[in-house]
Amino acid sequence: MRSVLRYLGQAAVYGVIAVILGYFSVAPAYRHLPEEDSQVKISFAHGAKPKGECRRLTAAEIAELAPNMRRPTSCPRERLPLLLEFELDGNRMFSESLPPTGLAGDGPSRIYRTFPVAAGRHHVVVRMRDSDRTEGYDYEREAVVELVPRQIFVIGFKADTGNFVFVGAER
Amino acid sequence: MNLAKTWLRTGFQWAERALGLFFSDAWNPLFNLGALGFFYYWVVAVSGIYVYIFFDTGTTEAYDSIEYLTRDQWYLGGVMRSLHRYASDGMVLMMGIHMLREFSLDRYRGSRWFTWFTGVPIFWLVIVCGITGYWLVWDELAQYIAIATTELLDTLPIFGEPIAGNFLTPGSLDDRFFTLMIFIHIAAPLILLFILWIHLQRVSRPRINPPRGLAVGTFLMLVALSFVFPAESQGPADLGVVPATVDLDWYYLAGYPLIDLWPGWLVWSFAGTVTLILAVLPWMPPMRRTTGAVVNLDNCNGCARCVDDCPFNAVVMAPRSDGLAFDQEAVVNSDLCVGCGICAGACPTSTPFRRRREMVPGIDLADRPLKGVREQIEAVTSELSGARRVLIVGCDHGVPVAGLDIPNTAMIAMPCIGALPPSFIDFVFSRDLADGVCLAGCGEGECFNRFGVRWTEDRVARERDPYLRRRVPRERIALCWAASSERHRLEGAVQGFIATLPEAADSPPAMPPQQGVTVDA
Numbered sequence: 001m002r003s004v005l006r007y008l009g010q011a012a013v014y015g016v017i018a019v020i021l022g023y024f025s026v027a028p029a030y031r032h033l034p035e036e037d038s039q040v041k042i043s044f045a046h047g048a049k050p051k052g053e054c055r056r057l058t059a060a061e062i063a064e065l066a067p068n069m070r071r072p073t074s075c076p077r078e079r080l081p082l083l084l085e086f087e088l089d090g091n092r093m094f095s096e097s098l099p100p101t102g103l104a105g106d107g108p109s110r111i112y113r114t115f116p117v118a119a120g121r122h123h124v125v126v127r128m129r130d131s132d133r134t135e136g137y138d139y140e141r142e143a144v145v146e147l148v149p150r151q152i153f154v155i156g157f158k159a160d161t162g163n164f165v166f167v168g169a170e171r
Numbered sequence: 172m173n174l175a176k177t178w179l180r181t182g183f184q185w186a187e188r189a190l191g192l193f194f195s196d197a198w199n200p201l202f203n204l205g206a207l208g209f210f211y212y213w214v215v216a217v218s219g220i221y222v223y224i225f226f227d228t229g230t231t232e233a234y235d236s237i238e239y240l241t242r243d244q245w246y247l248g249g250v251m252r253s254l255h256r257y258a259s260d261g262m263v264l265m266m267g268i269h270m271l272r273e274f275s276l277d278r279y280r281g282s283r284w285f286t287w288f289t290g291v292p293i294f295w296l297v298i299v300c301g302i303t304g305y306w307l308v309w310d311e312l313a314q315y316i317a318i319a320t321t322e323l324l325d326t327l328p329i330f331g332e333p334i335a336g337n338f339l340t341p342g343s344l345d346d347r348f349f350t351l352m353i354f355i356h357i358a359a360p361l362i363l364l365f366i367l368w369i370h371l372q373r374v375s376r377p378r379i380n381p382p383r384g385l386a387v388g389t390f391l392m393l394v395a396l397s398f399v400f401p402a403e404s405q406g407p408a409d410l411g412v413v414p415a416t417v418d419l420d421w422y423y424l425a426g427y428p429l430i431d432l433w434p435g436w437l438v439w440s441f442a443g444t445v446t447l448i449l450a451v452l453p454w455m456p457p458m459r460r461t462t463g464a465v466v467n468l469d470n471c472n473g474c475a476r477c478v479d480d481c482p483f484n485a486v487v488m489a490p491r492s493d494g495l496a497f498d499q500e501a502v503v504n505s506d507l508c509v510g511c512g513i514c515a516g517a518c519p520t521s522t523p524f525r526r527r528r529e530m531v532p533g534i535d536l537a538d539r540p541l542k543g544v545r546e547q548i549e550a551v552t553s554e555l556s557g558a559r560r561v562l563i564v565g566c567d568h569g570v571p572v573a574g575l576d577i578p579n580t581a582m583i584a585m586p587c588i589g590a591l592p593p594s595f596i597d598f599v600f601s602r603d604l605a606d607g608v609c610l611a612g613c614g615e616g617e618c619f620n621r622f623g624v625r626w627t628e629d630r631v632a633r634e635r636d637p638y639l640r641r642r643v644p645r646e647r648i649a650l651c652w653a654a655s656s657e658r659h660r661l662e663g664a665v666q667g668f669i670a671t672l673p674e675a676a677d678s679p680p681a682m683p684p685q686q687g688v689t690v691d692a
Binding site: 156 | 256339413418427
């Protein structure tokens with residue numbers, strides 16, 4: 001009788017452990033984003049223009065270079081930072097200067113940002129400056145988008161087409 | 172820190188006693204945490220091999236192949252998948268409790284730093300195994316994990332392109348990504364196994380398999396859980412939709428909400444700080460080192476009993492260096508020696524009867540020699556008189572015997588109960604120093620020096636060398652195992668033992684020697 005009770009007790013202990021294992025393997029649920037919200041992601045890499053103008057080398061300067069390294073111009077290696085702005089329904093959500101990557105600052109500027117946004121119709125504007133101009137922007141795109149709950153709307157940039165890319169609902 | 176240990180210890184003692192109502196000491200899950208962790212590892216490995224046979228590495232094939240196992244082949248594939256998940260969760264649970272228990276028992280400092288220190292990467296590797304495993308299912312949870320993980324990794328300045336960019340749109344993910352993940356998911360457990368092997372390098376006779384009864388019980392529990400509550404996926408991943416609510420596996424993914432709440436640098440700093448604190452915990456503060464054991468070659472005959480009994484592989488045998496006619500001699504590695512004295516307790520030359528020559532065993536503790544123990548026994552027992560005189564031999568890690576308040580008892584404390592050679596008990600009765608001897612070590616299943624209690628039980632039961640001599644009346648010896656906080660339990664056990672002793676000092680024991688009383692506190 002005593003051993004039966006012990007085995008029953010062991011079964012009860014295993015049952016408790018099983019409940020603990022099973023419950024915390026899936027619960028409590030974690031809400032990462034409100035169910036009625038959607039998300040805007042900005043993600044791309046783009047190299048701004050070099051910092052400074054290229055300069056034509058003199059004949060003497062070219063002669064000083066190793067034969068396999070001779071070129072007519074000398075351009076600064078470092079790139080300018082990108083200026084990126086993102087507006088949603090007239091509100092400035094993001095405005096930052098994105099520095100170039102690389103130890104010498106000659107790599108592309110990169111961005112990966114997410115913005116939780118209420119679902120519904122939105123006016124999206126995104127602008128970017130990749131030159132040394134002090135006013136205005138080199139690229140700009142705007143659109144009215146209709147976002148359903150939990151939808152991801154991606155803003156990218158393709159240098160070959162020369163403008164922003166919108167992936168997601170657009171009107 | 173000490174307060175936290177005391178609270179934890181009290182909690183564990185309560186849980187151990189509660190489980191002790193249903194489990195024997197051998198089967199008590201809290202006394203087999205490391206072994207259970209290993210057992211779950213093998214369950215995960217075998218079930219993982221089965222699941223892998225059916226797994227397809229592709230953006231849609233991965234989810235579909237797991238769904239096939241879960242739905243179409245639920246009776247075997249689904250069970251295997253569930254076993255894979257629940258045994259993995261069990262591994263984390265056992266690992267966490269194992270760490271807390273060793274911390275509460277102060278079994279992580281001093282010479283034990285190595286075992287604790289190598290446990291820290293094990294923790295992270297297990298977490299990596301879990302994360303990559305959930306990733307492979309490629310359901311909504313996998314999508315959340317993939318994006319959160321890569322966004323966190325992108326905060327480190329080591330990746331050229333943001334790797335989270337791989338999960339931007341439904342078309343941006345390549346099948347080959349799953350090949351990479353499956354490679355990591357297989358490689359990480361293999362590395363984990365290698366580090367587990369290193370983890371046990373300084374542990375003598377490590378228990379890596381639970382007792383069969385416990386293994387069967389816990390396996391049946393996993394199987395039952397797999398049938399009653401089978402593991403399921405959470406809907407296929409869709410990179411165009413945010414997995415807003417996910418059912419996290421909190422054993423592996425409890426840190427993920429922090430990725431949403433905190434900036435990346437803070438998450439990395441937090442994880443790094445926790446890791447650093449865990450890694451340096453053995454030196455916060457460092458354990459006071461004893462001089463440890465020393466070998467006296469004049470009395471060492473190279474019998475290797477000390478090597479057999481050392482719980483920490485601190486004694487090895489080496490070729491004889493002093494020209495005596497023995498093949499080998501004992502050599503102590505002071506870096507591994509914790510100074511428990513179990514080796515001295517095992518040495519056949521540790522006999523207190525030696526009078527003509529100075530008592531110097533073949534191996535002994537430099538700062539607490541057995542010669543001093545003999546003198547101490549003689550001194551404390553000289554104050555006892557009348558009937559039912561009892562000598563209580565305690566250990567430094569059990570109940571502090573000096574504070575016991577029991578009439579007509581004398582107390583001495585050893586560094587470990589296993590450091591007392593059985594010949595000392597014989598000595599007490601032969602010299603009529605006491606009518607009973609109570610050996611009071613750490614609680615069952617939590618001996619600070621791992622084998623002190625076990626070896627003492629075996630020696631007194633005459634099952635392990637050095638044996639207690641047959642002429643010693645077994646019924647006059649009580650084995651009282653109690654944790655440091657269980658003073659009242661120990662006092663009750665000792666008083667119960669005293670009541671079994673004859674009232675007249677010269678009365679012979681009532682029971683034959685082999686059927687003695689063991690008072691298990």
